Amino acid sequence: MVKFLVIGGGIAGVTCAEQLSALRSDCQISLISSSPLIKAVTNFQQYARSLEKFTVEERPLSTLNNQYSNIAVFHKTAKNLDSSKHTLTTEDGEIFQYDKLCICSGASPKIIDSKSDRVIGIRDTESVTHFQNLLANSKRVMIVGNGGIATELVHEITNCRIIWTIKDDSISSTFFDVGAGQFLLPKLFTPGDEEPDNTLSKRMKFTLDDDTSDSDLAKNNFGSALGPDWSRNLKISGGLSESQVLQVEYNCEVASILSYSEYRNLLSLDSNNTDEKVSSSSSNVWPIYVKLTNGKLYGCDFVISATGVTPNIDLVKNDPTFQIGKDGGIVVDDHMKTRVANIYAAGDVCCAGWDHAPHWFQMRLWTQARQMGSYAAKCMVADTENDSISMDFCFELFAHVTKFFDYKVVLLGQYNAQKLGKDYEILLRCTKDMEFIKVILHKGRMYGAIIIGETDLEETFENLILNQMDLSRFGESLLDPSIDIEDYFD
Numbered sequence: 001m002v003k004f005l006v007i008g009g010g011i012a013g014v015t016c017a018e019q020l021s022a023l024r025s026d027c028q029i030s031l032i033s034s035s036p037l038i039k040a041v042t043n044f045q046q047y048a049r050s051l052e053k054f055t056v057e058e059r060p061l062s063t064l065n066n067q068y069s070n071i072a073v074f075h076k077t078a079k080n081l082d083s084s085k086h087t088l089t090t091e092d093g094e095i096f097q098y099d100k101l102c103i104c105s106g107a108s109p110k111i112i113d114s115k116s117d118r119v120i121g122i123r124d125t126e127s128v129t130h131f132q133n134l135l136a137n138s139k140r141v142m143i144v145g146n147g148g149i150a151t152e153l154v155h156e157i158t159n160c161r162i163i164w165t166i167k168d169d170s171i172s173s174t175f176f177d178v179g180a181g182q183f184l185l186p187k188l189f190t191p192g193d194e195e196p197d198n199t200l201s202k203r204m205k206f207t208l209d210d211d212t213s214d215s216d217l218a219k220n221n222f223g224s225a226l227g228p229d230w231s232r233n234l235k236i237s238g239g240l241s242e243s244q245v246l247q248v249e250y251n252c253e254v255a256s257i258l259s260y261s262e263y264r265n266l267l268s269l270d271s272n273n274t275d276e277k278v279s280s281s282s283s284n285v286w287p288i289y290v291k292l293t294n295g296k297l298y299g300c301d302f303v304i305s306a307t308g309v310t311p312n313i314d315l316v317k318n319d320p321t322f323q324i325g326k327d328g329g330i331v332v333d334d335h336m337k338t339r340v341a342n343i344y345a346a347g348d349v350c351c352a353g354w355d356h357a358p359h360w361f362q363m364r365l366w367t368q369a370r371q372m373g374s375y376a377a378k379c380m381v382a383d384t385e386n387d388s389i390s391m392d393f394c395f396e397l398f399a400h401v402t403k404f405f406d407y408k409v410v411l412l413g414q415y416n417a418q419k420l421g422k423d424y425e426i427l428l429r430c431t432k433d434m435e436f437i438k439v440i441l442h443k444g445r446m447y448g449a450i451i452i453g454e455t456d457l458e459e460t461f462e463n464l465i466l467n468q469m470d471l472s473r474f475g476e477s478l479l480d481p482s483i484d485i486e487d488y489f490d
Contacts, residue, residue: 009033012347
């Protein structure tokens with residue numbers, strides 16, 4: 001009997017184990033999780049061929065044991081891997097034998113100052129609970145980062161003052177360019193629900209001048225994995241009676257984290273460092289102080305570090321037979337294989353080392369973790385049976401759907417012109433408080449799109465990107481709201 005071993009109880013690991021069970025019900029599958037909970041995919045929806053949405057629930061380990069007769073789940077921590085003997089030893093000394101192994105150990109948040117207990121990251125149930133407990137009595141927090149988790153937190157936190165520190169010149173740059181960021185920005189500062197303005201503001205077409213910097217419209221900052229709707233139904237409220245007050249600090253990073261005594265010493269040396277407009281008077285003592293690279297100094301109750309993730313490669317980092325990519329992940333080929341025989345990797349821990357399709361790139365999102373876990377299982381089974389297998393279609397097109405500021409957000413292909421340099425055009429359609437649509441065109445063909453709002457255009461755009469139809473003759477009318485584009489290209 002073939003023995004499959006999966007390390008990691010996150011989305012990639014659980015999906016891999018479930019797919020292995022579906023494909024080979026006659027084989028033994030062991031899953032090792034360092035957490036007492038595993039992540040399960042629920043409410044799965046297929047929006048288009050490449051586009052999927054789901055929610056994630058954390059469930060007891062026994063869920064998999066009860067649901068699948070050939071899956072055994074163990075609450076243990078992997079310690080030592082001996083690829084020559086095909087064994088894995090856990091911290092408590094138990095040895096697991098395997099024929100095929102898949103490493104799905106995920107990633108951990110980058111913490112800007114790991115020495116302070118007032119600087120936290122958010123990644124799992126335990127860290128969310130800790131965050132909620134800290135926030136309950138807080139009056140001011142600082143959020144550092146510009147990705148999905150930071151964006152969701154800024155929108156969801158109530159009854160607390162927020163300092164949002166970002167290194168870019170617009171919000172949510174991990175996903176959006178300046179234009180999309182400006183469309184979303186009013187949601188942060190306008191309390192309550194307002195009647196939307198249904199007037200189409202403008203359709204626009206842009207080309208890039210030679211002096212346009214790549215960072216302006218082609219961001220490549222890939223951020224941390226998004227837990228779909230992770231903040232829904234959570235009480236994320238501070239200790240103030242007033243509603244949220246937001247201050248955004250653009251184009252800066254954290255220079256240092258200070259205690260109260262360090263803050264007083266610094267203040268005595270240069271009293272001009274404190275932004276009195278935002279900070280409370282010097283008589284107010286805060287648990288932590290943050291000095292920014294723009295020279296401003298803030299006191300706050302705690303800091304949320306949401307600046308990306310680091311792949312968890314401790315199990316193999318000292319083994320030279322594994323290749324580690326520039327992003328810190330375990331390099332895998334187009335069949336999710338590492339350089340070590342019979343060992344695979346999937347999800348946030350891996351680095352996609354194959355030649356990518358023109359419209360796909362790796363981004364550490366839970367959607368890609370699920371896709372990689374499923375595909376890795378298929379590859380493991382095919383290898384066991386000496387069968388060939390084609391790469392899954394999901395790796396043909398980058399596709400992600402999520403929700404920001406109560407808007408449905410769809411990202412397709414090279415939505416920020418990630419691989420196109422300056423040789424592209426942009427078509428825009430924007431209706432205030434309703435929709436924002438950006439299309440990337442290269443030589444008359446669609447290469448990517450951002451869709452914010454309920455437009456039902458995702459499947460049409462997906463087909464146009466994959467089919468590479470020449471759209472030159474349509475010009476700006478491609479986004480004309482009076483034209484039913486879905487029927488036009490059906």
